[in-house]
Amino acid sequence: MLFAVALLGATACSAPTREAAPLQPHTEHKGPVGPVPAGLERFYGQALAWGPCGPYATTDSDRDAYQKAGLECARLEVPMDYADPQGQTITLGLLRKPVTDPVQRIGSLVVNPGGPGASGMSTAASLASSVSDSALGQRFDLVGFDPRGVGASEPAVHCLTGPERDAERLDSDADTSPAGVAQTEQEERDHVAKCSERTGLKMLANVGTREVARDMDVLRSALGDEKLNYLGYSYGTLIGAEYAETFPTNVRTMVLDGAIDPGQSTVDQLVAQGAGFQRAFNDFAAWCAKRQRCALGTDPSHAVVAFQQLTRPLVDHPAPAGDSRELSYKDASIAAIQALYTPSLWENLDSGLAELRQGSGRTLLALADNYYNRDGGGQYSNTSDAFDAVHCVDDQRVEDPNIVREADRRYREAAPFLDSGHPPSAARDKCAFWPVPVTGETTEPEVGALPPILVISTTGDPATPYQAGVRLAQALHGRLLTFEGTQHTVFLQGVSCVDDATTKYLVDLTLPPEGKRCTAS
Numbered sequence: 366m367l368f369a370v371a372l373l374g375a376t377a378c379s380a381p382t383r384e385a386a387p388l389q390p391h392t393e394h395k396g397p398v399g400p401v402p403a404g405l406e407r408f409y410g411q412a413l414a415w416g417p418c419g420p421y422a423t424t425d426s427d428r429d430a431y432q433k434a435g436l437e438c439a440r441l442e443v444p445m446d447y448a449d450p451q452g453q454t455i456t457l458g459l460l461r462k463p464v465t466d467p468v469q470r471i472g473s474l475v476v477n478p479g480g481p482g483a484s485g486m487s488t489a490a491s492l493a494s495s496v497s498d499s500a501l502g503q504r505f506d507l508v509g510f511d512p513r514g515v516g517a518s519e520p521a522v523h524c525l526t527g528p529e530r531d532a533e534r535l536d537s538d539a540d541t542s543p544a545g546v547a548q549t550e551q552e553e554r555d556h557v558a559k560c561s562e563r564t565g566l567k568m569l570a571n572v573g574t575r576e577v578a579r580d581m582d583v584l585r586s587a588l589g590d591e592k593l594n595y596l597g598y599s600y601g602t603l604i605g606a607e608y609a610e611t612f613p614t615n616v617r618t619m620v621l622d623g624a625i626d627p628g629q630s631t632v633d634q635l636v637a638q639g640a641g642f643q644r645a646f647n648d649f650a651a652w653c654a655k656r657q658r659c660a661l662g663t664d665p666s667h668a669v670v671a672f673q674q675l676t677r678p679l680v681d682h683p684a685p686a687g688d689s690r691e692l693s694y695k696d697a698s699i700a701a702i703q704a705l706y707t708p709s710l711w712e713n714l715d716s717g718l719a720e721l722r723q724g725s726g727r728t729l730l731a732l733a734d735n736y737y738n739r740d741g742g743g744q745y746s747n748t749s750d751a752f753d754a755v756h757c758v759d760d761q762r763v764e765d766p767n768i769v770r771e772a773d774r775r776y777r778e779a780a781p782f783l784d785s786g787h788p789p790s791a792a793r794d795k796c797a798f799w800p801v802p803v804t805g806e807t808t809e810p811e812v813g814a815l816p817p818i819l820v821i822s823t824t825g826d827p828a829t830p831y832q833a834g835v836r837l838a839q840a841l842h843g844r845l846l847t848f849e850g851t852q853h854t855v856f857l858q859g860v861s862c863v864d865d866a867t868t869k870y871l872v873d874l875t876l877p878p879e880g881k882r883c884t885a886s
Contacts, residue, residue: 388437390416395589399615404450409586413439421458421486421517425740430490437461441587443580446571457580458517460486462493462507472590474505475581479599482751484516485509492857500868513580514572515751522572524560524750527743537694539680541790549792557798570801573758578607582615592617594871598854599623599829609841610810618871619818623826623854626833628809631760632772637830639780645705645827646782648851653715660718669782675721677786684726692726698783700732705827706853757796759805766791809840818843819870825851847882861886
């Protein structure tokens with residue numbers, strides 16, 4: 366089966382900084398600011414009640430991160446369905462690190478980390494310390510929001526329980542015979558039925574990127590900003606492109622890092638992503654071969670076969686991984702994908718493969734758990750549930766089994782290290798059985814009076830290939846900043862060339878020179 370990989374943007378590690386004083390609960394009423402669409406006046410003009418962030422945490426890591434001094438949280442109310450603004454409403458979770466120099470404040474910098482399904486609140490909390498003493502922290506409130514259906518936003522998309530997700534991960538779905546395909550598709554139908562029952566059809570129909578972009582304009586006004594300053598990683602670039610097309614005159618600055626090509630078909634996007642992960646795997650293999658001991662051997666040209674020899678047996682015989690758990694073929698593949706997002710995890714991948722050679726799947730399972738946001742108690746964030754829900758209303762649906770089989774063949778050809786050895790599968794994924802219509806469009810954005818924006822693209826990005834950034838910059842008539850490296854996204858991750866150029870743009874509205882390229886410092 367094809368892997369639909371979550372497009373999670375990387376976030377920077379927190380750097381030590383002076384501890385901020387605890388913030389007191391307070392209510393701000395700054396809106397409405399800027400244009401207000403008819404019928405949405407009460408949303409654009411709503412007050413925000415800021416207070417402690419602890420009650421908003423939905424994962425163990427968030428419970429720790431949200432306790433940091435200097436952070437405050439609130440809820441933003443928006444219509445569930447913008448076609449019926451007087452009807453049912455939902456709320457979005459907000460987390461803010463206020464500006465450190467109010468006199469020089471420019472406005473808010475709204476951040477989305479990707480996914481779809483990743484928490485913007487969590488990202489803002491992780492970035493808060495590292496930006497506090499920078500020009501960004503001095504000039505902007507850093508604001509992360511959990512998009513509708515995600516994390517602390519209410520109601521949240523919910524499909525599977527923890528034990529159900531564990532069971533799904535153990536089933537590698539490698540049997541591509543007619544009987545195997547029928548079984549896989551029935552499992553997908555059952556999964557969709559649980560999403561429908563536990564989330565509700567109306568919510569599922571209104572979680573797409575189109576709605577998130579409209580939510581972000583409500584947020585802009587409620588924060589008191591006439592113009593939006595936005596930082597979107599990975600899938601967050603799609604939100605940015607949608608916002609730019611819908612509200613071009615409401616943009617001040619926009620940084621899109623790790624771009625998705627909005628004009629690319631679902632199948633072409635997946636195949637391009639597979640090729641990106643294969644390139645990253647090749648880079649990993651070359652790095653690993655230079656080590657004293659490498660689980661894949663000393664010849665990078667044999668690394669794909671070595672990886673297949675280690676992982677393919679897991680299809681029929683999962684490896685013990687401790688605590689009565691097992692490593693499936695699916696999880697071993699996801700563990701590799703997780704590690705290929707950033708070279709900082711390559712050593713973990715090599716160690717995990719070496720362990721697997723000895724019969725243990727513990728380290729690789731931990732990498733897969735990290736990808737799925739599973740905690741030590743067996744509970745998951747709702748990232749995977751929201752990922753499916755958004756994709757199934759955003760993307761073209763592939764319903765012809767023959768096209769599915771050909772897509773799987775192309776994917777395996779592009780990423781041979783992820784080939785299970787079984788024939789390509791005709792099993793349709795859950796989106797083919799999704800109970801609500803598609804609301805997204807696979808077309809390049811058509812923008813009007815949009816100010817210059819900045820697109821950052823990494824030459825060796827495995828999840829969002831470099832050319833997607835080139836095409837998005839052209840479509841939005843923006844400036845392209847190129848980073849030469851192998852990782853997924855780069856801004857605020859310690860590359861001074863990228864950080865300095867992007868910060869100058871956000872603060873001073875000065876774009877980097879045409880054709881500017883950066884390398885790791």
